[in-house]
Amino acid sequence: MNINIRFRTGEILKGIRAGEYSVPDGCTVREALDAAIEENSMELADHDREYLFVLVNNRLGEWENTLKDGDKLWILFKILGG
């Protein structure tokens, strides 16, 4: 299935391609992100992943949410307060 992923993560995953990614049916948000990271030959340290959160179709999501074809993801830097 195809998932659209956009990123606003500052220096984390800087330069990663935004756009359509082909992922296995029924994969989770985490798996979709990992697929994007792998496709871009990048890495994501665990302590950096802690700084990220996700919107699924413009609603706050979780890493273990199951995705469906056409879903849109935003991977974002966490809100800490300002």
Place this chain on the structure above:
Amino acid sequence: MYGYNGKVLLVNLTDKSYEIEDLPEEWAKMYLGGSTLGARYLYRLMAPKTPALAPEAVLGMVCGVTNGSKAFMGTRIAVVCKSPVNDLWNDSSCGGSFGPHLRASGFDAVFITGKSEKPCYLFLDDGKVEFRDASHLWGKVTSWVDDTLHEELGNDISVFQIGPGGEHQSWMAAIICDKHRAAGRGGCGGVMGSKNLKAVVARGSHKIEIFDNKEIMDANKKCVAYGNKGEKGEHIMHQFRTTGTSEEYGICVLAADAPLKNWAGAPEDMPEEYAWALSGPEMDAKHRVGQTGCVGCHIRCGAVYKAHYKNYDLDHATRPEYESLGALGSMLLNGNSDVTIICNHLCNEYGYDTISCGDTLSWLMECYEKGVFTQEELDGIDFKWGDPDAILAMMEKLCACEGIGVPLQLASRGCARALGKGEECCVTANGIELPMHGGRFNPALVRTFQYDPTPGRHIKGGRGVPFSHNPDEVKYNYENTGKDDVAGLLEWEWSDLCGVCSFGNFLLPPGAMQQMVYGVTGFKFTPEELHKLSLRSFTMRHAFNLREGYRRKDFVIDGRAYGNPPMEKGPLKGITVDNEKLGDNFYGELGWDLETSEFPKEFCEEQGGLEYLYPDFFPDEACPA
């Protein structure tokens, strides 16, 4: 006494007198500094039921513990007073150079009462106190006053001043330091203006005795290392170094954390490009000309910006902080970065709190949309959502204090009450406009907004802003929230009284602030003692309000802030936060009366340092000798 001058200045502007008191060592250890020490003094110095703008009202400026030391990020000073908005306790924190300069001038705090017959400024010069004529400064913007006083007095001063907003005794007036740092909230600038006090200027060479400078240097090294490559703080520190808090803006709009359209809008109401247009990387690319930061900060999260719009041509404005971007951006459906920067600049120049200013303009926009106010009543301004010309025109009315700008000095609820209409569109907590993190997105903040002694704040303690990242079944679960809510008081009470920037709560490694305080003062606290300190601090600020006659029922928050009624669109559709349950859990965990929010004597005895409250709160019970 390590870390302190041991001197507190008490000033009376009416008769131009002053006295210098010794700071009791016991108070230093029990209350440390900032708003906590300020609460101890204000309770003593200010009689209950004193109107906030009366000459008898007291305004305090209290150093944080780390002011005057070499601790990184340790320059924040607390302003304490009663808020003219709601006659409740008010404290507001400010970065910049004034805290260290006040310490260097020989004082740990200054408390000001009375009213000068004519505009004056206070000059604290290496232990000397002078009342100086400010007639040539009155009516002038803060940058002009700052430059003028530096020319008159030299470069080694710090100026803490009000702009024309404070002179008008605006309920949203700020006190400004270094032209762009502000003690913004609660109308403390209006209190200062009510005393005809234009500025407090500090200079000096006093050096506090430091307990162990090696501890401070070690803490500083750990702070720097925290941001090194591969360390946990690497990316957050990079973010703050490059784009400060502005990086967060577009993200918060997208996530529906930042409010839109006077808290009635959803992200779909504003083009997505507007959100990015006011975000750090995009704004920096267009406007940035340099970097800036507070004295003693190794991060330096500020930026110097240029901006141009119509007859405004700024080459030395500052990058707005996240809160200002939300208040002057998404709240107004404004996507014009030049206008946002200019409005932020005007707030700095005229001395207004950007949060209350933006929220008030947003309130007025909604009122205009609904026909509560006509265009004629708004001096001919067609005050439509997102119209940059209209936004600037209204800002100019506010700054000039003319036409509709006159009642607007009272901020949204005050203006509505003065004009007899529009209050149904207000979104406040006890009259204080809300900051740019929403309670419907983060229910934890609803308790803080409603029940903190300073209502309407997101950087007061509790489960905090990051709580918003929990799954819905955690976020919107109102059972057993009290323990974490009370435990969360520590973080923000502690950074305030330490005098360390609030961002230290996530930009500094764990334990850094405690090590800094220990290095400065020799005070070492166990985790239990720290917890007691946070409860003591919260109680002292709350006690001020109780003594005024306020009880729990008086701490109110407008329905839109927590989803009553719920939104009918957007990611937050259908959400109503159980604010009263959160309050019950919070007071229940403290062991306080759920109906009145009064605390029992046993609670005070357990925390210590609260014996001064006993004559007022437990008069029939035996008091300790």
